[in-house]
Amino acid sequence: MTPSPGKVPVWDRFVRVFHWSLVASFATAYLNTEHIGLVHKGAGYLALALIAARCVWGFTAPSPHARFASFVPTPRRLWAYLSQLVRGREPRHLGHNPAGAVMIMYLLCATTVIGLTGFLMTTDAFWGNELVETLHVGTVDVTLIAIAIHVAANLYESLRHRDNMFKAMITGEKNAPADTRRLL
Numbered sequence: 119m120t121p122s123p124g125k126v127p128v129w130d131r132f133v134r135v136f137h138w139s140l141v142a143s144f145a146t147a148y149l150n151t152e153h154i155g156l157v158h159k160g161a162g163y164l165a166l167a168l169i170a171a172r173c174v175w176g177f178t179a180p181s182p183h184a185r186f187a188s189f190v191p192t193p194r195r196l197w198a199y200l201s202q203l204v205r206g207r208e209p210r211h212l213g214h215n216p217a218g219a220v221m222i223m224y225l226l227c228a229t230t231v232i233g234l235t236g237f238l239m240t241t242d243a244f245w246g247n248e249l250v251e252t253l254h255v256g257t258v259d260v261t262l263i264a265i266a267i268h269v270a271a272n273l274y275e276s277l278r279h280r281d282n283m284f285k286a287m288i289t290g291e292k293n294a295p296a297d298t299r300r301l302l
Contacts, residue, residue, distance in 0.1 A: 128212055166234070
């Protein structure tokens with residue numbers, strides 16, 4: 119991918135297609151709960167398949183920003199970033215910032231729990247199991263809050279660092295770091 123002038127490639131095509139496909143599958147499953155049928159279940163299974171593919175890509179991707187090793191923070195790095203964020207001095211990150219990385223990991227894990235508990239509710243062993251159903255619905259509720267925080271954080275970062283995060287997840291490009299723009 120050849121970036122636009124003043125831009126650098128960050129999110130590869132796989133990551134972008136994965137992201138928007140997961141958004142669509144989650145929304146489809148969430149909006150089709152009146153009669154839990156093929157659409158709801160199919161969207162849930164698609165979400166699980168997407169997450170499985172993203173996990174593989176997270177360890178094998180040629181793009182550095184797609185690899186988990188490049189963005190999953192240590193507790194120390196996360197704490198340092200949050201301390202800077204509270205003071206309004208957080209640095210811009212070309213890929214995921216440490217807080218964003220934790221959110222991504224939460225969303226992947228929570229969506230996996232939602233999909234697996236949804237599947238379990240279709241089995242003989244867990245059909246009608248109140249604990250599994252409570253875990254399924256409760257995880258959806260907490261995940262909806264996390265999604266709202268995720269969108270708000272991306273809006274904040276877009277404004278704070280003058281880099282449209284929503285557009286970047288479509289084009290794959292972000293503004294080049296200020297110290298390299300004069301070289302481009």
